[in-house]
Amino acid sequence: xxxxxxxxxxxxxxxxxxxxxxxxxxxxxxxxxxxxxxxxxxxxxxxxxxxxxxxxxxxxxxxxxxxxxxxxxxxxxxxxxxxxxxxxxxxxxxxxxxxxxxxxxxxxxxxxxxxxxxxxxxxxxxxxxxxxxxxxxxxxxxxxxxxxxxxxxxxxxxxxxxxxxxxxxxxxxxxxxxxxxxxxxxxxxxxxxxxxxxxxxxxxxxxxxxxxxxxxxxxxxxxxxxxxxxxxxxxxxxxxxxxxxxxxxxxxxxxxxxxxxxxxxxxxxxxxxxxxxxxxxxxxxxxxxxxxxxxxxxxxxxxxxxxxxxxxxxxxxxxxxxxxxxxxxxxxxxxxxxxxxxxxxxxxxxxxxxxxxxxxxxxxxxxxxxxxxxxxxxxxxxxxxxxxxxxxxxxxxxxxxxxxxxxxxxxxxxxxxxxxxxxxxxxxxxxxxxxxxxxxxxxxxxxxxxxxxxxxxxxxxxxxxxxxxxxxxxx
Ligand code: PLP
Numbered sequence: 001x002x003x004x005x006x007x008x009x010x011x012x013x014x015x016x017x018x019x020x021x022x023x024x025x026x027x028x029x030x031x032x033x034x035x036x037x038x039x040x041x042x043x044x045x046x047x048x049x050x051x052x053x054x055x056x057x058x059x060x061x062x063x064x065x066x067x068x069x070x071x072x073x074x075x076x077x078x079x080x081x082x083x084x085x086x087x088x089x090x091x092x093x094x095x096x097x098x099x100x101x102x103x104x105x106x107x108x109x110x111x112x113x114x115x116x117x118x119x120x121x122x123x124x125x126x127x128x129x130x131x132x133x134x135x136x137x138x139x140x141x142x143x144x145x146x147x148x149x150x151x152x153x154x155x156x157x158x159x160x161x162x163x164x165x166x167x168x169x170x171x172x173x174x175x176x177x178x179x180x181x182x183x184x185x186x187x188x189x190x191x192x193x194x195x196x197x198x199x200x201x202x203x204x205x206x207x208x209x210x211x212x213x214x215x216x217x218x219x220x221x222x223x224x225x226x227x228x229x230x231x232x233x234x235x236x237x238x239x240x241x242x243x244x245x246x247x248x249x250x251x252x253x254x255x256x257x258x259x260x261x262x263x264x265x266x267x268x269x270x271x272x273x274x275x276x277x278x279x280x281x282x283x284x285x286x287x288x289x290x291x292x293x294x295x296x297x298x299x300x301x302x303x304x305x306x307x308x309x310x311x312x313x314x315x316x317x318x319x320x321x322x323x324x325x326x327x328x329x330x331x332x333x334x335x336x337x338x339x340x341x342x343x344x345x346x347x348x349x350x351x352x353x354x355x356x357x358x359x360x361x362x363x364x365x366x367x368x369x370x371x372x373x374x375x376x377x378x379x380x381x382x383x384x385x386x387x388x389x390x391x392x393x394x395x396x397x398x399x400x401x402x403x404x405x406x407x408x409x410x411x412x413x414x415x416x417x418x419x420x421x422x423x424x425x426x427x428x429x430x431x432x433x434x435x436x437x438x439x440x441x442x443x444x445x446x447x448x449x450x451x452x453x454x455x456x457x458x459x460x461x462x463x464x465x466x467x468x469x470x471x472x473x474x475x
Contacts, residue, residue, distance in 0.1 A: 085448065119139070129312075143293075154194050175233075176196075262291070265291070299402075303356060306353055321345070
């Protein structure tokens with residue numbers, strides 16, 4: 001493809017995306033595709049000769065779109081958001097066009113320095129503790145996903161607890177870590193990958209708010225110590241996946257500090273809310289954390305693959321990750337004056353991810369991003385009020401930020417039927433969870449183009465479905 005052809009097809013692709021954003025609402029939100037249907041529409045063999053670009057773009061409409069669930073639809077209320085925005089997508093395109101591999105400072109100084117700078121901006125923008133800034137002993141790094149962030153934090157914690165012994169001799173079977181029954185499954189996955197083993201992950205019971213009980217943590221750490229084990233890592237959550245419950249960081253942090261245990265705080269979606277001063281209390285106690293992560297690609301208008309990981313002390317992380325083979329040696333690394341982010345992550349290679357965060361911060365400004373978050377919290381507040389006033393639904397837990405968890409008053413079966421009915425309609429998409437044993441519907445209001453009218457229409461459809469589901473339950 002010549003640069004001129006690239007320009008021509010590039011314009012067509014940008015037009016396609018812009019049109020898609022304008023008409024995303026017209027598609028059934030949840031893909032209606034049956035298993036195997038997309039593959040069946042594709043030729044069994046790769047093409048021997050190259051094809052015209054227009055044919056590929058036409059296949060996006062004909063073959064791919066039926067198999068797409070529309071995360072960008074304003075009627076998408078399931079799971080968690082997948083925010084995107086013009087500046088972010090354009091920055092991603094620039095990142096692809098530059099094709100930079102930023103493994104070392106020397107392989108593209110701008111890739112490293114913009115990342116360091118923008119992550120220091122994020123510390124200011126979210127009011128995070130200063131110890132996470134690169135100007136002290138800590139610093140931030142962009143990972144792809146929160147799952148990678150927690151794995152890196154766990155490896156750094158293991159490094160600190162064993163003074164590097166694990167790297168040399170393999171995992172000490174006495175290492176134990178802690179989380180709550182509502183912690184994201186990525187923590188257990190990290191524990192398995194790191195060789196700690198699921199049997200050494202203590203999954204602690206919850207309080208009435210679905211948050212981790214500090215007294216349980218304290219007593220399990222003491223019991224484990226008494227048995228000769230080595231407690232070394234706790235993951236607390238600010239905004240659990242199921243209900244956006246917030247673990248009590250001040251108490252958990254004090255326990256970890258006294259016990260010399262690494263505290264990682266996972267704020268994958270909810271962390272973005274801290275850009276608004278009025279929601280910043282979600283981070284009370286964060287000064288205790290050794291590491292902290294949130295995903296701007298969930299709720300802060302940056303597209304996929306942008307998880308901010310901050311550490312209070314970068315040496316443990318670098319100690320866990322750094323191996324310097326001959327072919328990567330260079331004078332900048334030798335000088336000790338530069339950051340080589342390959343030592344802050346699992347893979348060697350890394351794209352110029354910071355461009356999209358940089359563009360988004362500059363395009364919207366802090367005030368634009370605050371308006372984005374406030375809009376969603378306001379809509380969720382309205383929705384929670386309607387649920388409270390309705391006769392067919394009840395709140396399962398108090399609304400937390402942009403998430404409303406509710407259930408049908410007739411019970412689990414009726415709630416399940418409501419979910420099936422509204423999702424089948426294609427007009428909206430909600431997901432579910434279980435809280436304290438109850439089947440619960442989750443309404444997460446966070447899509448970029450969602451307005452009050454969309455939320456109202458969703459509520460009315462839910463009430464309609466509740467009538468049918470309630471009647472069926474009573475039969
Ligand atoms: N932590 C929490 C609280 C989450 O809700 C999620 C995803 O929903 C994750 C971690 C995992 O995120 P990622 O997909 O970025 O690995």
